[in-house]
Amino acid sequence: MSKYIKFFNQLSIKDVPQVGGKNASLGEMYCKLSKKGIRVPNGFATTSKAYNYFLKSAGLRKKLQEILKNLNTHDINNLMQCGAKAREAIMDAEFPEDFKQEIISAYYKLSGQKEKKLKIENCKLKIDYGVAVRSSATAEDLPDASFAGQQETYLNIKGEEELLIAVQKCIASLFTNRAISYRADKGFDHFSIALSVGVQKMARADLGSSGVMFSIDTESGFSNAVLINSIYGLGENIVQGKVNPDEFYVFKPTKAIISRSIGKKSLRMVYNDNPKKPVKDVKVALDNQQKQSITDEQIIKLAEWAMIIEKHYGRAMDIEWALDGKENQLYIIQARPETIHSVKDCNVLEEYKLKSRGKIITKGQSVGSKIGAGVANRIMGIKDIEKFKPNQVLVTDMTDPDWEPIMKIASAIVTDKGGRTCHSAIVSRELGIPCVVGTNNASIKIKSGNEITVSCAEGEEGYVYENSLPFTVQKTNIKNLKKPKTKIMMNIGEPDLAFSKSFIPNDGVGLARLEFIINNYIKIHPLALINYNQKSIKSKVHKVHKVENQIEKLTVGYKDKKQFFIDKLAEGVGTIAAAFYPKDVIVRLSDFKTNEYANLIGGKIYEPIESNPMLGWRGASRYYSPKFLPAFELECAALKKARENMGLKNIKIMVPFCRTVEEGKKVLSILAKNGLKQGKDGLEVYVMAEIPSNIILADQFAKIFDGFSIGSNDLTQLTLGIDRDA
Numbered sequence: 176m177s178k179y180i181k182f183f184n185q186l187s188i189k190d191v192p193q194v195g196g197k198n199a200s201l202g203e204m205y206c207k208l209s210k211k212g213i214r215v216p217n218g219f220a221t222t223s224k225a226y227n228y229f230l231k232s233a234g235l236r237k238k239l240q241e242i243l244k245n246l247n248t249h250d251i252n253n254l255m256q257c258g259a260k261a262r263e264a265i266m267d268a269e270f271p272e273d274f275k276q277e278i279i280s281a282y283y284k285l286s287g288q289k290e291k292k293l294k295i296e297n298c299k300l301k302i303d304y305g306v307a308v309r310s311s312a313t314a315e316d317l318p319d320a321s322f323a324g325q326q327e328t329y330l331n332i333k334g335e336e337e338l339l340i341a342v343q344k345c346i347a348s349l350f351t352n353r354a355i356s357y358r359a360d361k362g363f364d365h366f367s368i369a370l371s372v373g374v375q376k377m378a379r380a381d382l383g384s385s386g387v388m389f390s391i392d393t394e395s396g397f398s399n400a401v402l403i404n405s406i407y408g409l410g411e412n413i414v415q416g417k418v419n420p421d422e423f424y425v426f427k428p429t430k431a432i433i434s435r436s437i438g439k440k441s442l443r444m445v446y447n448d449n450p451k452k453p454v455k456d457v458k459v460a461l462d463n464q465q466k467q468s469i470t471d472e473q474i475i476k477l478a479e480w481a482m483i484i485e486k487h488y489g490r491a492m493d494i495e496w497a498l499d500g501k502e503n504q505l506y507i508i509q510a511r512p513e514t515i516h517s518v519k520d521c522n523v524l525e526e527y528k529l530k531s532r533g534k535i536i537t538k539g540q541s542v543g544s545k546i547g548a549g550v551a552n553r554i555m556g557i558k559d560i561e562k563f564k565p566n567q568v569l570v571t572d573m574t575d576p577d578w579e580p581i582m583k584i585a586s587a588i589v590t591d592k593g594g595r596t597c598h599s600a601i602v603s604r605e606l607g608i609p610c611v612v613g614t615n616n617a618s619i620k621i622k623s624g625n626e627i628t629v630s631c632a633e634g635e636e637g638y639v640y641e642n643s644l645p646f647t648v649q650k651t652n653i654k655n656l657k658k659p660k661t662k663i664m665m666n667i668g669e670p671d672l673a674f675s676k677s678f679i680p681n682d683g684v685g686l687a688r689l690e691f692i693i694n695n696y697i698k699i700h701p702l703a704l705i706n707y708n709q710k711s712i713k714s715k716v717h718k719v720h721k722v723e724n725q726i727e728k729l730t731v732g733y734k735d736k737k738q739f740f741i742d743k744l745a746e747g748v749g750t751i752a753a754a755f756y757p758k759d760v761i762v763r764l765s766d767f768k769t770n771e772y773a774n775l776i777g778g779k780i781y782e783p784i785e786s787n788p789m790l791g792w793r794g795a796s797r798y799y800s801p802k803f804l805p806a807f808e809l810e811c812a813a814l815k816k817a818r819e820n821m822g823l824k825n826i827k828i829m830v831p832f833c834r835t836v837e838e839g840k841k842v843l844s845i846l847a848k849n850g851l852k853q854g855k856d857g858l859e860v861y862v863m864a865e866i867p868s869n870i871i872l873a874d875q876f877a878k879i880f881d882g883f884s885i886g887s888n889d890l891t892q893l894t895l896g897i898d899r900d901a
Contacts, residue, residue, distance in 0.1 A: 179225035179274050180281045183218050194220040194371040195311030200510050201373065208487060213480050214506045218375030219281045223313055225274055226346065226369040233268035236366065239350070248359045251561045254352050254580055261350035266343060278342060279335045282306070285376060305331045305377040305446065307508070308341040310348050313369045330409055331377060331446045331453040338374070345372045353579035360583070378508065381445040382500025384468040385410035386420060387596040388477055389513055390485040390492045393604065394543065394595070396516030397674035397754065398491065401425045401478040404596045405468045407459055408443030410495060416573035416593030417456070418442050419613050421468050425478035426753040429822030432474055433749040437732060438594060440464050465732045469498060476505060484510050491516060515604050524651045524678060527632040533640040536621055539614035541637030542600045544675060547587030547609040548628040548643040551621050568629060570621045574599045582606065587629035589617045589639055611637030634671035653680060670747045673754035683758030684751060685884065689765045692747035693775070697740055699726055701806035703777025704736040722776045737809055744813035745821070752823040759827055761861060761884070765810060766831040768793045789898060794832020799841040811849035818856070829861040829884060834868060836875045843879060865889035
């Protein structure tokens with residue numbers, strides 16, 4: 176019977192005091208969720224008893240107390256010196272022999288190989304069995320006490336000697352600078368916390384893929400979506416922010432992928448034969464960078480697992496997973512409570528707004544929804560962090576856990592690399608600091624000493640502006656708002672804002688505009704995509720502002736350019752519909768005027784020049800026109816995909832600028848031919864009442880449509896004979 180080791184099948188979530196949050200969770204899932212189909216690689220954990228035994232036998236407690244007695248976490252140099260001395264003291268100490276023997280015996284048992292009877296100190300035997308060695312502090316990963324990567328992880332560790340060294344390094348990592356600083360900030364006694372080390376069989380993600388997923392949306396706290404990030408190779412590159420990952424959203428009620436974004440994924444972390452450096456980065460071929468790193472089936476399976484894990488624990492979860500490329504099997508390798516939105520007061524809405532915008536320096540992915548400003552300080556290495564001052568904006572290539580002491584005093588953070596689940600993003604979220612990641616060029620474009628503003632309040636994209644710009648912060652307590660008797664539906668066009676806006680009291684969406692999605696997600700005229708591979712059209716496209724390269728760049732990975740339009744429009748509409756599900760979401764069909772369509776890539780080829788586009792070829796008249804019908808059919812295909820494939824039957828359709836009843840009948844007929852039959856699966860079709868004929872013939876329009884929405888702007892100008900664009 177082991178005194179200092181517990182295998183996963185001996186552990187449950189009740190064992191957090193013995194083995195910390197990570198290892199207790201692994202044991203819980205290994206024992207209780209395997210029967211539900213969730214695979215967890217086997218492993219074992221050293222206990223808090225083992226940690227205290229090591230400290231006592233080596234006389235470390237007094238040494239560490241002496242080192243830390245003059246600790247000042249606000250003095251970076253002092254913190255670094257204390258941390259280095261503490262880690263050195265631990266690494267210079269010797270493990271007790273019986274503890275060593277238990278680790279090695281457990282390692283052989285895990286590997287399935289027979290243990291060789293050799294003296295530990297002379298052991299030269301090497302077995303080819305790779306394990307992951309991870310730290311698990313007894314107070315880590317509690318819902319209100321979690322910091323990304325406080326302690327270390329070591330991958331592809333092979334052989335007894337390397338394993339013992341890795342275990343000792345993990346224990347020493349309890350005294351990294353960021354872990355010391357974090358405990359001091361949270362009020363934890365350094366010596367009331369113990370460290371457990373988990374040793375787990377490696378899933379061969381080096382030959383496959385890996386990533387992180389959350390059972391809620393990390394930015395808004397929207398609970399009906401699973402966010403999955405994925406890269407090739409071992410998953411450390413996601414957390415470290417070295418690689419921009421693929422990103423997928425799965426809608427829980429219908430188990431459908433509602434959004435996908437393909438990241439660059441330029442590096443893959445793989446095994447290395449050098450025991451001193453057991454992993455290495457290799458470049459990913461360009462064609463693989465442009466593909467998904469996991470299949471749609473695997474995305475859905477991961478989302479299902481996330482929902483099972485969330486239900487089991489009864490709270491939102493932060494989960495790490497791996498795809499074994501040798502077995503082609505998915506595994507869960509960590510699961511811990513999500514620590515931001517689980518403790519957030521959802522009754523208080525906080526809205527940041529810029530009073531005026533300035534010149535954009537760079538942009539990337541926004542983290543959070545706040546705005547921060549200050550003097551930029553470009554710090555490109557850990558050796559320079561002492562130069563960072565409170566309330567400056569940290570600008571760097573990427574951060575790692577060693578940067579946390581200065582991250583917590585920054586007014587904002589901007590990085591070249593990383594995605595929404597990288598280290599910079601996770602820590603910024605916890606600290607409540609605006610952060611823009613994955614800019615690719617911030618450290619080149621932003622100069623130290625310049626005042627800048629970092630805005631994460633404008634949707635999915637985060638912007639860095641020149642100068643310190645004024646902004647406002649408005650807080651609203653929903654509990655204090657009285658709900659009126661009248662139903663209130665929202666107007667929304669930006670899918671990026673849909674999840675966060677869904678928390679505002681509402682009765683659904685009365686107007687979801689397609690124009691924003693087409694302008695910002697697609698950017699290309701639909702007819703240019705339809706005709707892209709036709710030589711005659713291709714030559715025309717090339718002549719108009721040389722847009723062929725623009726189309727190719729935007730549609731990377733799509734041989735069929737039409738499908739790009741369908742997918743992106745469906746994802747935009749689907750995200751909005753999912754955010755408010757099961758409430759009605761009324762989607763207005765595209766209502767660009769000719770001059771607006773002409774501004775899309777390739778648009779000038781297809782759009783006539785009109786003297787007054789406001790009264791020209793727009794709205795319903797486009798949909799049945801032979802010149803535009805193929806483009807409208809793509810729109811129909813996107814809406815059908817959102818309703819049927821994504822299961823979002825709460826989507827309703829609204830027809831804009833319909834001049835006559837006959838025109839309305841033509842549009843309804845085309846919708847039906849394209850799988851959007853009025854009345855089928857509850858589909859309702861409304862019409863905009865924005866032309867005098869809609870009012871005069873209201874009784875006739877009412878016979879063919881399910882409802883009206885008054886378009887006051889157009890109705891006013893057409894009734895009074897005023898051109899609002901003049």
